[in-house]
Amino acid sequence: MARFISLIAAGVAQGAIAALIALGIVLLHKATGIVNFAQGDLLTLGAYVGYWLIVKHSMPTLPAYLVTLVLVFLVGVAIERVGYAPLRKQPILAVLISTFALALGLRSLIILWQGADDRNLPSPFKSNVWHVAGAAVPYQNILIVIATLVVFAALSWLLQRTAVGRQVRALAADRETALLQGIRVERLSIVMFGLSAALAGLGGLMVAPTLTVTPTLGFPLLLASFAAVVLGGFDRIGGTVAAAFAIAIVQQILGGYVSHSYIEAYPYIILLGSLMIRPEGFVRGVTGVRY
Amino acid sequence: MSATDQTQGESLAGRLAATATANVRDKIIGPRPVVYRRRQREFWLLGAVLLFALPLLTTGIYGLGVARNAMLLSILALGFYFQFALSGQFSLATGAFYATGAFTSAWVSPHGGPAVGFVAAVAVTALLGALVKLLLSRSPLIQFGIATLSFSELVFLVYRNWTQFTGGNLGRFGLQSFKVGGYSFNTSTRHYMLLVGFVLIGVYLLILFERSPAQRDQIFTRDMGAVAKTTGLHTRRLQIVAFALGGAYMGAAGSLFAHTGNFVHPSSFSTEISLEVMIMVLIGGIRSPWGPVVGAIVLTVLPEWLRPIAHYQDLVYAGGILVVILLLPGGIVSLPTVVRARVEPLLAKRRKT
Amino acid sequence: MSVVADTRPLLRCADITVRFGGVVAVDSVSVDLAEHEVLGLVGPNGSGKTTLLNAVSGLVDARGRVEVSGTPIPLGRPGAIVDHGVFRTYQTPQVDRSLTCMENVLVASPNAACRGPVGAWIRRRAMWKHEHERWDEAADSLRRVGLLDRANDLAAGLPYGQQRHLEIARALTARPTLLLMDEPAAGLSSTETRHLIELLAQLQDDGITLLVIEHKITFLEEICHRIVVLEMGRTIAEGTPSEVWANPAVMAAYLGEAK
Numbered sequence: 088m089a090r091f092i093s094l095i096a097a098g099v100a101q102g103a104i105a106a107l108i109a110l111g112i113v114l115l116h117k118a119t120g121i122v123n124f125a126q127g128d129l130l131t132l133g134a135y136v137g138y139w140l141i142v143k144h145s146m147p148t149l150p151a152y153l154v155t156l157v158l159v160f161l162v163g164v165a166i167e168r169v170g171y172a173p174l175r176k177q178p179i180l181a182v183l184i185s186t187f188a189l190a191l192g193l194r195s196l197i198i199l200w201q202g203a204d205d206r207n208l209p210s211p212f213k214s215n216v217w218h219v220a221g222a223a224v225p226y227q228n229i230l231i232v233i234a235t236l237v238v239f240a241a242l243s244w245l246l247q248r249t250a251v252g253r254q255v256r257a258l259a260a261d262r263e264t265a266l267l268q269g270i271r272v273e274r275l276s277i278v279m280f281g282l283s284a285a286l287a288g289l290g291g292l293m294v295a296p297t298l299t300v301t302p303t304l305g306f307p308l309l310l311a312s313f314a315a316v317v318l319g320g321f322d323r324i325g326g327t328v329a330a331a332f333a334i335a336i337v338q339q340i341l342g343g344y345v346s347h348s349y350i351e352a353y354p355y356i357i358l359l360g361s362l363m364i365r366p367e368g369f370v371r372g373v374t375g376v377r378y
Numbered sequence: 379m380s381a382t383d384q385t386q387g388e389s390l391a392g393r394l395a396a397t398a399t400a401n402v403r404d405k406i407i408g409p410r411p412v413v414y415r416r417r418q419r420e421f422w423l424l425g426a427v428l429l430f431a432l433p434l435l436t437t438g439i440y441g442l443g444v445a446r447n448a449m450l451l452s453i454l455a456l457g458f459y460f461q462f463a464l465s466g467q468f469s470l471a472t473g474a475f476y477a478t479g480a481f482t483s484a485w486v487s488p489h490g491g492p493a494v495g496f497v498a499a500v501a502v503t504a505l506l507g508a509l510v511k512l513l514l515s516r517s518p519l520i521q522f523g524i525a526t527l528s529f530s531e532l533v534f535l536v537y538r539n540w541t542q543f544t545g546g547n548l549g550r551f552g553l554q555s556f557k558v559g560g561y562s563f564n565t566s567t568r569h570y571m572l573l574v575g576f577v578l579i580g581v582y583l584l585i586l587f588e589r590s591p592a593q594r595d596q597i598f599t600r601d602m603g604a605v606a607k608t609t610g611l612h613t614r615r616l617q618i619v620a621f622a623l624g625g626a627y628m629g630a631a632g633s634l635f636a637h638t639g640n641f642v643h644p645s646s647f648s649t650e651i652s653l654e655v656m657i658m659v660l661i662g663g664i665r666s667p668w669g670p671v672v673g674a675i676v677l678t679v680l681p682e683w684l685r686p687i688a689h690y691q692d693l694v695y696a697g698g699i700l701v702v703i704l705l706l707p708g709g710i711v712s713l714p715t716v717v718r719a720r721v722e723p724l725l726a727k728r729r730k731t
Numbered sequence: 732m733s734v735v736a737d738t739r740p741l742l743r744c745a746d747i748t749v750r751f752g753g754v755v756a757v758d759s760v761s762v763d764l765a766e767h768e769v770l771g772l773v774g775p776n777g778s779g780k781t782t783l784l785n786a787v788s789g790l791v792d793a794r795g796r797v798e799v800s801g802t803p804i805p806l807g808r809p810g811a812i813v814d815h816g817v818f819r820t821y822q823t824p825q826v827d828r829s830l831t832c833m834e835n836v837l838v839a840s841p842n843a844a845c846r847g848p849v850g851a852w853i854r855r856r857a858m859w860k861h862e863h864e865r866w867d868e869a870a871d872s873l874r875r876v877g878l879l880d881r882a883n884d885l886a887a888g889l890p891y892g893q894q895r896h897l898e899i900a901r902a903l904t905a906r907p908t909l910l911l912m913d914e915p916a917a918g919l920s921s922t923e924t925r926h927l928i929e930l931l932a933q934l935q936d937d938g939i940t941l942l943v944i945e946h947k948i949t950f951l952e953e954i955c956h957r958i959v960v961l962e963m964g965r966t967i968a969e970g971t972p973s974e975v976w977a978n979p980a981v982m983a984a985y986l987g988e989a990k
Contacts, residue, residue: 192696313524355528362525366516409882590851594834605825607809609839
C-alpha cells in the first residue's frame with residue numbers, strides 16, 4: 088500500500104510538471120499556431136536563474152521566484168522577436184526550426200554562464216516529507232501540484248473571462264477570420280510567448296529541487312509533456328492537464344509493477360499510439376478550414 | 379541511363395546535332411520543363427573531384443576520421459533531404475534509422491558478408507520508414523515531428539536493452555570490411571574512397587530523381603497538401619515513398635558506418651545526430667542535392683577549426699541556422715546564385731554609366 | 732445551348748450539411764447536376780457556396796450523400812471524388828509558386844506510368860517516353876488557356892488572372908467529366924472574362940459538365956442553364972437565370988433584407 092501511494096504521489100508530481108510545460112505549449116499553440124521547441128530549455132533557464140539567485144546570492148525564496156519568472160518571461164519575448172516575428176511570412180516549418188536554433192543557443196548560453204556541472208537548488212521545504220499511509224511524500228511535490236492547479240485555474244480564467252483569452256480562443260478556432268477581425272496579433276504574440284516561457288520557468292523552479300540541475304534538464308521533460316499535448320489535441324487546456332496527470336501516473340504504476348527498465352518508454356508509446364488512433368487528439372476541439 | 383539522356387553528347391558535333399534535334403522535338407512535342415534542360419553532369423564531376431581531394435584539408439591528428447565522418451553524415455543528410463526538402467516531412471528519427479541500419483548490417487553480415495548486410499540494412503530501414511509513415515500518415519506536420527522524436531527515443535531505449543541484436547553494453551566488434559572480388563576495403567584510405575563513392579552515388583540518384591516526374595509530384599504534395607489530393611495525386615503514397623527512401627539512405631549510411639569502423643555500439647547513436655543532420659541540410663541548402671553534402675562537410679570540418687572557441691560552437695550553429703532562415707533560405711549552395719543576382723544589376727548599371 | 736437529358740444525374744448532392752463547431756455553414760442543401768449541364772451557384776458572401784464545394788470535393792467533413800453517376804462517394808476524403816473524374820478550381824488560385832506553369836499542370840496528368848523512383852532510376856527510357864506524352868497533354872492544356880508561351884516560367888511570376896487560368900489548365904489535363912469552379916471570373920477584366928466564357932463554351936462542347944460559383948450576373952446568364960441560389964447555407968431559389976433573377980427572395984438576399 089505504501090508503495091502504491093508513493094508511486095501515485097510521484098506520478099502526480101511528475102504529471103504536474105508535465106502539465107505546466109504542456110499548458111505553456113498549448114497556450115502558445117492556440118495563440119500562434121506553432122510549437123516552441125525552446126520550451127524545455129526555458130525550463131532549464133528557470134532552474135538556473137533560481138539557483139543563481141537563491142544559492143549564489145542568497146535571495147529569499149519568494150522574491151527570487153518572482154524575479155526568475157520575470158526574467159524568463161523577458162527571454163520568451165526575446166524569442167518571439169528574434170525567432171517568430173521576422174518569420175511571419177514564411178511557412179511554419181521555418182519557425183519551428185528557428186525555435187530549435189534558439190533552444191540550442193539558449194542551452195549553450197546557459198553552459199557559458201554557469202558551466203556544465205551539476206547544480207543543486209534546494210527546496211524551500213528542505214527535505215521535509217509528509218507521511219501518509221506509510222509513504223513519504225516530499226512537501227516539494229505537494230507544492231508542485233498546488234502550483235500547477237493554481238496556474239491551471241488562472242489560465243482557465245484568462246481564457247474564458249478576459250478579452251485577451253477570447254482573442255486567443257478566436258485565433259485557435261479560425262486564425263484567418265480572427266485576423267480579419269482585427270486582433271492585435273503582434274502584441275498578443277509577444278505576451279503569449281512571454282507567458283508560456285514563464286510557465287516553463289515556473290516548471291523549472293518547481294522541478295529543480297527534485298532533480299539535479301543540469302543544462303539538459305528540460306529536454307526530456309519537454310518530450311514527456313508532448314504526450315500530454317498530443318493527447319489533449321493541442322487545444323483544450325483541461326484535457327491537456329488531465330492527460331498529463333494520467334500519463335505520468337500510468338507511467339509510475341507500470342514502471343513500479345511491470346517493468347522498470349522500460350519506464351521511460353511509456354509516454355512515447357502512449358504518444359505514438361494516440362497519434363495512430365486519433366491524430367487530432369482525444370479531446371474535442373474547434374477547428375475551421377479555409378481554402 | 380537512357381539514350382535520350384546521352385543526347386547531351388560529348389563532342390561538339392554531337393552537341394550541335396543534339397540541339398537541332400531538340401529544337402525540332404520542342405516544336406513537335408512541346409516545351410521541355412526547365413529542370414530537364416539543366417547541365418548537371420559538369421557539377422557532378424566537379425563534386426567528385428572535390429570530394430576525393432577533401433582529405434587534404436582535414437588530415438590532422440585524427441587522420442581520415444574527420445573526412446570519414448563527413449561522408450557518413452553526407453549520406454544521412456541526403457536521406458534527410460528526401461524527407462525534408464523534397465516532401466516537407468519534419469523528422470527527428472534520423473539517428474534511429476542510422477542505428478537500425480548499422481545494427482542490422484552487423485547482425486546479418488556474419489551470415490553472408492557485409493554486402494548482404496548492406497542490402498539487409500537498406501531493406502529494413504526502408505520498410506521501417508514506410509511503416510512509421512503509414513501508421514502516422516494522418517498526423518499533421520508538428521505532431522509528426524514529435525512522433526518521430528518519440529519513436530527515435532523509443533528505438534534507442536530498445537537498442538540499449540536488446541542485447542541479442544545490438545550487443546547491449548558491449549556492442550558488436552570485429553565486423554568485416556567490404557570486399558569486391560579479392561579487393562578488401564580495409565584501410566582508412568580505402569574506407570574513405572568507398573564512402574566517397576557512395577556519396578557520389580547518393581547525389582547522382584537525387585539528380586536522376588530531379589530529372590524525372592517524381593520530383594515535381596513530391597514538391598507539389600509538399601507545398602499544396604490536401605489540394606494536391608484534389609488534382610489526382612496520391613499524396614499518402616508519395617509521402618510514404620519519400621520517407622522510406624530517406625530511411626533507406628540512412629540505413630545505408632549505418633551499414634557503411636558499421637563496416638568501415640568495424641565496431642558498433644548503442645552509445646554511438648542519439649537524437650543529437652538527427653538534429654545535426656537537420657542543421658546540415660538547412661545550412662548546406664535545401665534546394666539542391668549538393669546542399670546536404672556541403673552542409674555535412676562544413677559542419678564536420680568547422681568544429682575542428684573552431685576548436686579554440688569550442689565553447690561557442692553551439693552558439694555559432696544556432697546563429698548560422700537563424701542567418702540561413704532569415705537571409706539565405708537556399709543555404710550555402712545558393713550563395714553563388716544569390717550573389718550573382720545581387721551583383722549583376724550593379725554591374726549592368728556600371729556598364730551604362 | 733441545349734441540355735441533353737439523362738436518366739441519372741451526373742452529380743447528386745443530397746442533404747449536405749456542414750458544421751464548424753456551433754456554426755452551420757451548409758444546411759441540408761440538395762443539388763442535382765445533369766450531364767452536360769452548366770449549373771451556376773450563387774449567393775451573398777458567407778452563404779456556403781465555397782463550403783458546399785469543399786464538402787463535395789471532400790476537403791471538409793460533411794453529412795449527407797454525394798453520388799457521381801449513381802455511385803456514392805465517401806465524404807471528408809479529398810481524393811475520393813477525383814477517381815470519378817470530378818476536378819475543381821479554387822477561390823484563391825492554388826498553384827505551387829516554386830514550380831513552373833508546365834510542372835503545375837503536369838501533376839494532374841492521369842498518365843501515372845513510370846512516375847516514381849522506379850521510373851527515375853531503373854526504367855528511364857520508358858519514363859522519357861511517357862514524359863513526352865505528358866508534355867504533349869500539358870502543352871495542349873496550356874495552349875487552350877493561353878499560357879503556352881509561359882510554360883517554363885515559375886508560377887510565382889504570374890498575375891492573379893493567369894494563375895486562375897493555370898488552375899483551369901491543370902484541371903483540364905486531368906480530363907474531367909465534371910469541373911467545379913469557384914469564382915473563375917473574379918478579378919478578370921471584361922476582355923479576360925470574354926475569353927473565359929469562350930473557353931468554358933469550348934469545354935462544354937468537349938462534353939465537360941460545369942458547376943460554377945460566380946457573382947457576375949452577365950457571366951452567369953451567358954453560360955448557365957440553371958442557377959441555384961444559396962443564402963445562410965440554405966437553398967432559397969432554383970431555376971433558369973431569368974426565373975431566378977425575378978424571384979423576390981433572391982433580391983432580398985442580395986439587398987440584405989432581414990428574413
